[in-house]
Amino acid sequence: MSKQVEALDMQEVLAKVNPVLEKHGYDDGMLVGILQDVQAQFNYLPREALIAVAQRLGIALSRVFSVATFFKAFSLTPRGRHQLQVCMGTACHVRGAARILEKFETQIGIKAGQTSEDMKYTLETVGCVGACALGPLVVLDNEFEGHLTVDKIEPILERLD
């Protein structure tokens, strides 16, 4: 859902971006790590932050942008209050993860990769999270909800505020 994103105040952006660049010694070889840390600050990668990173490192914005769009872990749009990551790893797949994802999608009314209009949920898919014994599963705000069946999904979503 591409919502209109308000422009951020450059001073505030720099206040968050500068320490990250500092930490990495303004080394453009660490670009991936820098963007990860910037994303951790904002919960996503705002346009202004990408511009700031490019300017401060003295590299082309296009290069920053190409890295930011190449890796799945980066998001260029704001994310919701609750992060739902449905595991689509092989083990979870053979145990019916597709059904689980489908149920989340219909229940919330968004597709994987999207954030709900009210900014409540961001629904994503991930590869194996290393808890195959619990599959199929969802990582909900960094906590695992395992052994999912289709009927457990509504109660999980209802529990969240």
Next chain:
Amino acid sequence: MITRLNATQELEGLRQQILASRNQDTLRITVCCGTGCIAQGAKKVVEAFKRELSAQNVNAEVAELKETGCHGFCEQGPIVVIRPQDIFYKKVQVEDVPKIVARTIINGEVMERLLYSVPGNKKEKCTQESQIPFYAKQERVVFKNNAYIDPTSIEDYIAVGGYASLVKVLTTLQSQQVIDTIIDSGLRGRGGGGFPTGWKWQSSKDAAGDIKFVVCNCDEGDPGAFMDRSIMEGNPHLVLEGMLIAAYAVGNVSEAYIYIRNEYPYALKHAYKAIEDAKAYGLLGDNILSTGFNLDIKICRGGGAFVCGESTALMASIEGKVGEPRAKYVHTSEKGLWGRPTVLNNVETLANVPVIFEKGVEWYKSIGTEGSKGTKVFALVGKVNNTGLVEVPMGISLREVIMDIGGGVPNKKQFKAVQTGGPSGGCLPESKLDLAVDFDELTKNGSMMGSGAMVVMDERNCMVDTARYFIEFLEEESCGKCTPCREGLRAIRNILMDICSGKAELEDIDRLEKLCLAVTEGSLCQLGGTAANPVLSSLKYFRSEYEEHITNKYCRAGVCKDLIAFYIKDNCPGCVLCYKACPTWAIIYNGKGVPVTLIQDKCTKCGACLDVCNLDALEVRSVYDNR
């Protein structure tokens, strides 16, 4: 306080000192804090132990609490093992902790209720880890210390003999001798290709250049594997020691990198801590153990793209560029990171290295088969009773791994196939279960070792759908640089989707095979080069299932929704299992002893009913079959 070690002999002195400071009679409560157990609440169990030990006045002399890495038996987590008796408690909950402290720790009793028993034989309890069939057939070389040491304590690692191999290498062997030893050991890369590790090191050593690099690949892009992460989380110093030995052997290496995916927070945390501690002890950094050997190890966090596990893409990513592969006319061992000779090895490969020097080449060579030495760690997952990480000697049969260690297929379902090697691998049918698992045998039969994922599938898994799953994954992960991979995978996926939805014709199978060949031959890197394997291997062993989808418009596994409808059979006793499982209330209960009714209009064909029914009272029919 850590004091730097200034000579190689001082390591053994430190080890003795650590051992002397530890009371042999102290009980050690090890709580598995691998990702699988954490997901099931292990951290809360740790907190509960801390509370209870102090509440019940158990001091550190009597019992010590240890958070260890993955024990492997994820299915039974959270796992608590009390040593030295090795009492194995499964599925420990916070509520169990006060009793464990009172009864086992203080009174020395074993709590029957928390012991593991072999399924179907509730009476026979296994008190110790070694009695459990899941562990009995394993041979733990790389994982040996995972369940004993705290990965954040370098002292724990040194206490079990850690870094002694490094000292042995630095003090008694020339770099060429180290390489010769690795060549002799027959160690092959565990990252997928199975390339002989010693030869790889040799070509970097022989390459001209005064700056060379060693890189450890902990990207683990296979969406069904988690052993590299478990090694890095559970025993990071073992990997560092392997990297140190590799760097010494290659020569002119003063900088090394570990490429870890950012989604592995504990692996990252433990690796950072390990590097810091090793530096403080003088086991890493400048003038290591005053031998004049220098090595700095840096961590590079990956963004979670499958293709970044490929050597040239990984190196591009370390250089801060987009992780796209390049054509490998020149090997990375000669021209890799920043154009310098670079050794890239997988985590598990490097973890084998210190063990080879600790136990000796002859011992190492005695494990495994002619062409594949040592052990391999597999992520045994899917439709199998004992999900977990298993380390087995090369050459063990698939049957032993899946049936004996894995405990077979759950819920009385029928075994159908095992998928090895992840997205580049293939599936093998029941008739291949007696195959000896090693690099060459798997490849010969159309699958491969790959990363070591071993995914078990039963009658409820559709082979066409599985092939589609892998192709879809690869299509998404293809970097798009070369046309055969980018366009070819899309075309393959389209045909597979047509087959799954009943729109295909028999000639499409031929088209599929031709496309597979084109993608295999024409792709730039091995992502595309191996991408067709899941399709080709399932066509080889399960062709009839493809044909059935096309001609009979029927999916026997009950997966491909466009083709199927569910029907209740006359033998249904109305046990209500399916009634409870149905998310759309499409099943009506008609009383005990009477078959339930299924309302087709409400049914979304999710298959939840089929999964729970253990009386064979449901039938899958083609939608075109209007009996």
